[in-house]
Amino acid sequence: MSGITAEQVAHLASLARIDLSPEEIASLTIDLGQIVESVKKVQEVATPDVPATSHPMPLTNVFRDDIVVPSLTVEQALSGAPDRDGDKFRVPPILEED
């Protein structure tokens, strides 16, 4: 019945770097399954004569001119950072020793 498996939820969680408990995976599998079912219903309605759309507004070519506007100050930019080193964001090690 469900359009999504627990394995798929676990895979998505690892791609999104979210640590989920088995209980959370089980409940998310049900929730996401319902969403997938709903999307299936929409797909039934979407016949070939309905063009695919990625945006609800019938707009194209919304551009801005190439003019510099003030940026944040370094302090503002770094204010939400968990850690910093001088004017740079500091992050944990990315790869282990090979």
Add this chain to the structure above:
Amino acid sequence: MKKAELMDFDKALELYEPVLGFEVHVELNTKTKMFCGCANEFGQGANTNTCPTCLGLPGGLPQVNRKAIESSIRLGLALGCDIAEASRFARKNYFYPDTAKNFQTSQYDEPIAFNGSLTIELESGRQVTVEIERAHMEDDAGKLTHKGGATGRIQGADYSLVDYNRGGVPLVEIVTQMIEGGEADSPEIGKTYVAAIREIVKALGVSNARMEEGNVRCDANVSLRPRGSNILGTRTETKNVNSLRSVERAVRYEIQRQAALLSAGGTITQETRHWHEDTGRTSAGRPKSDADDYRYFPEPDLVPVAPSREWVEELRATLPEPPAARRKRLQADWGFANLEFQDVVNSDLLDAVEATIAAGASAQAARKWWTGEVARLANVAGVAADSLVQPHQVAALIELVEAGTLTDRLARQVLEGVIAGEGTPLEVVDSRGLAVVSDDGPLIAAIDEALASQPDVLAKIRDGKVQAAGAVIGAVMKAMRGQADAARVRELVLERAGSAE
């Protein structure tokens, strides 16, 4: 770690056919970033050019830079591409500290430009047409530096630092189709193709095109197909190849490495590899894995880009003469031999020489001065030759030499004065008093004095031993502090020696 074994290049080609592919990233030189008004410039302090949009903070809303679209369309047209009637952005989702948004805004199924081709000419004269699959727009990532552990390496670092100034800078990624039939020319094809892209973006003015600053970056894909087989081999993607010479070396290295591995019964892993400039080798990076599931989807915060055909044609009208055609035309106009012309091209002095000739200099003199003394001084100063002196000044210098006002030696001193900011060549001649002494009066006085003090030499000259005049000429040039035309001095010495009876 066991050193990778390489097969002899010719042997590798006997056994396998190389198949290539290139992805070249071009950083556009717009004033602002792709989706926000932060300045697109480096050399500033870290994290000085950021805002909620390029930092991926809540409330950030991307807005497309019109100039970046314009540059992308012009680049697509210059590569012979079709320009999409409808094009859109997509999110390429991945988690890595170089992008604060946790996705790169790129293009997936509807790139702005596609189906192009670029014909390059190798040194042998062989022409190779590289088919371009697509050229799509995306934003650049921030810059990481790794601290602790083995110096500068990501593996085993204690922590990493991020500067997001580059995050959000507009890029165009140019993707080729598979290049087959390159054979022994494969490494040169790589180098020449990237050089051609660099030349085009420079001529278009859409990028600063400095490879050493990462404005043009190349990923080289190489696979080998056993002779007689029609099944493609597994390819590797070598990243980080950021000079023309490195592209050539990296392609050659991968052919030799893969051939050695395959012929020993091994298999190629589909992976990204890193190029090491210092050792001339590639090393294994990340193998393709589940993490390459980027879950692309259309960017909901941006509406499609649908360039009108009128706009596309307007932009097509702004395209410069294709660089390869221009080179052919200039070499013919100037009458340079291949080596002379290559010298100018390789020194990146085509524009400078052209402007110097336009300012009135002869082609050979313009070439000689730019690739000679100017290039030498630039090399000493560690800067580009065309940043050292203006073409019209070189032309003025050449004019002074050709008018006989300066000898080559004096002209080199004048050039130094011009570079030191002492004024135009003529002003330097005046202020430094460097003109050739053309009035014979002081010369004759110096010659008579030299002849009188060396009576034995005078006697020899009179006996017809003309070579003896050298000693007198040397003394005169010394007395004139070198500011005399040696040929004229010689003429006068012989004349004075004859008339001194």
